[in-house]
Amino acid sequence: MATNSSTPRARPQYFPHHIPDPSYVRILDTTLRDGEQSPGATMTAQEKLRIARQLANLGVDVIQPGFPSASDDDFKAVKMIAQEVGNTAGHDGHVPVIAGFCRCVREDIAVAWEAVKHAQRPRICTSIATSGIHIKHKLRKSKKEVILIARDMIAFAKSLGCNDIQFGAEDATRSEREFLYEILGVVIEAGATTVNIADTVGILMPFELGKLITDIKANTPGIENVIISTHCHNDLGLATANTIEGARAGARQLEVTVNGIGERAGNASLEEVVMALACKGDHVLNGLYTRINTPLILETSKMVEQYSGMHLQPHKALVGVNAFLHASGIHQDGMLKHKGTYQILSPEDIGHKITTEIGIVLGKLSGRQALRKRLEELGYELKEEEVDSLFLPFKAMAEKKKVVTDIDLKALVSYKVFNAEPIWKLGDLQVTCGTLGLSTTTVKLVNIDGTTHVACSIGSGVVDSAYKAINIIVKV
Numbered sequence: 001m002a003t004n005s006s007t008p009r010a011r012p013q014y015f016p017h018h019i020p021d022p023s024y025v026r027i028l029d030t031t032l033r034d035g036e037q038s039p040g041a042t043m044t045a046q047e048k049l050r051i052a053r054q055l056a057n058l059g060v061d062v063i064q065p066g067f068p069s070a071s072d073d074d075f076k077a078v079k080m081i082a083q084e085v086g087n088t089a090g091h092d093g094h095v096p097v098i099a100g101f102c103r104c105v106r107e108d109i110a111v112a113w114e115a116v117k118h119a120q121r122p123r124i125c126t127s128i129a130t131s132g133i134h135i136k137h138k139l140r141k142s143k144k145e146v147i148l149i150a151r152d153m154i155a156f157a158k159s160l161g162c163n164d165i166q167f168g169a170e171d172a173t174r175s176e177r178e179f180l181y182e183i184l185g186v187v188i189e190a191g192a193t194t195v196n197i198a199d200t201v202g203i204l205m206p207f208e209l210g211k212l213i214t215d216i217k218a219n220t221p222g223i224e225n226v227i228i229s230t231h232c233h234n235d236l237g238l239a240t241a242n243t244i245e246g247a248r249a250g251a252r253q254l255e256v257t258v259n260g261i262g263e264r265a266g267n268a269s270l271e272e273v274v275m276a277l278a279c280k281g282d283h284v285l286n287g288l289y290t291r292i293n294t295p296l297i298l299e300t301s302k303m304v305e306q307y308s309g310m311h312l313q314p315h316k317a318l319v320g321v322n323a324f325l326h327a328s329g330i331h332q333d334g335m336l337k338h339k340g341t342y343q344i345l346s347p348e349d350i351g352h353k354i355t356t357e358i359g360i361v362l363g364k365l366s367g368r369q370a371l372r373k374r375l376e377e378l379g380y381e382l383k384e385e386e387v388d389s390l391f392l393p394f395k396a397m398a399e400k401k402k403v404v405t406d407i408d409l410k411a412l413v414s415y416k417v418f419n420a421e422p423i424w425k426l427g428d429l430q431v432t433c434g435t436l437g438l439s440t441t442t443v444k445l446v447n448i449d450g451t452t453h454v455a456c457s458i459g460s461g462v463v464d465s466a467y468k469a470i471n472i473i474v475k476v
Helices: 045-058 072-087 106-116 132-139 143-159 177-190 206-219 239-249 270-284 294-308 329-337 368-377 384-400 406-416 462-474
Strands: 026-029 062-066 097-103 122-129 165-170 194-199 227-232 253-256 424-432 439-447 452-459
Touching (some): 045 294, 072 097, 122 143, 122 194, 132 143, 177 194, 206 227, 206 239, 239 253, 239 270, 329 368, 368 406, 384 406
Parallel strands (some): 026 253, 194 227
C-alpha cells in the first residue's frame, strides 16, 4: 500500500511561533467552530466535549472548539473543553492547543481569552477581512483603518497574557497582494505567532494557492518568525487539493474539519488531508508528515456524523461506506489476486473493519471468482461444478437486488447444492372458515415412501388449524 513505510517520527516540541522540524505539519481542527456553521449542524456542549476528547485522542495539534462570544452556550462549551481537554495529556504526552475564535473586536477577544485561558496551551484566533469587496461592503472602512484595527487587537490579545496569537486574513485569496503583505507584516510585528491565509470562498486553483503562499513568504516582513496556516473552503471541490498545495509551498498549519463539514460546501477534510500526506508525504512532498493517529479516523468521522446530523455520501473519500468496497467483476478479480491492484491503502489504516477479506460487494457485476471467494469465507467447500451451478441463479438474483447478502447466498446454496429429497410433500389442502372465529383445515401429506396421510384439525385461525393438522401427521 502507498502509506509511508518509515518509522513514525516523534511530534516536535511545541512553540507557538516555530516548529523545530521543518517537515512537520500541524493540524488545526475547526469542526466544532466552522464545521458547526453547516446549516443544521448545531451541537450541544456535551457533544462538543466528547468530540474534543476524540480529537485529542486522534492527535490533533490545535482544537478550535467554538466562537466564545457568539453565545453563552458556546462560551461554556469552549471553557469546559479548555479546562478538561486542554489539560489532559495523551499516551505520548501530547496536550492539544485550545484556540478560541473571535473577531478583531476588543470585547470578543476578551471573552475568547476568558474561555481558553485555563488550558495548558491557550490560543486566541482573531480574524478580520482583507479583501477589497469585504472592506468596502461589509466592514465599510478604509484599508488604513483595517490595518490599525488588526494591529491594535493583536496587541490587546498580547496584553491579556496570551503568547499564542493567530491572526486570520479573511478572504485573503481575493485580497490585493501588497495590502496583504502589509497587514501581515504589521500583525507579526504586533505579536502574532501564526498567520492564517483563508480561501474563504474557495475560489483558487491549487497552483494559485501555492503561488500565494510562496509570494507571502517572499514579501512579508517577519514571516520567517511565524507559522503560515491555510484555511480552504470547498466551493469548487478543491479544498483538499489547495490545502496540500499550501503545505507543499510552505504552510505548516492546515485548518480542516472532520468529514469536511462547514459553511456552504464545507472545508478541507481532515481525513483526506492527513491521508494524502501519509500516502504521498515521503515521496512527492519532501517528507511532510503529521502525528495524527490514523486508525481513529473512521471512529471520529462516525462520531461527528452522528452528533452533527450531517450524513456522509456513500462514496465520500476514505470514510464513506463504499470507500473500500468493490463491485465490478474485473476489480474483484484483481483484488482477489493482489489487493494493491485497486487499493492504495489498507482500510484498517483508518479504522475500517471490512466484513469480507477484500471488501467485495456481490452484485450483478460480480464474477465467478468473487462468488467462490465469498462462499469460502462463509465456510462452504464446494466443487468447481457446484460453484458453476450456483452462478447463473446468483446472477439472476443479483439482477433483481442491488446487493446479494450472505443470507441470500446461504439460501441459494441450501436450495441448489444441498437440496435433499423432502420427507413430506403436500398433497391436498382444504380450509373451512367464517365469522364464528374457528377454522377447520384438512391436510393430505405424501411421505417419502409414497404413502398418504390425512388429518383434520380446528384452530383459532386458518394458519393455526393448518399447522395443527400437519402436526398430527408428522408428530412434531
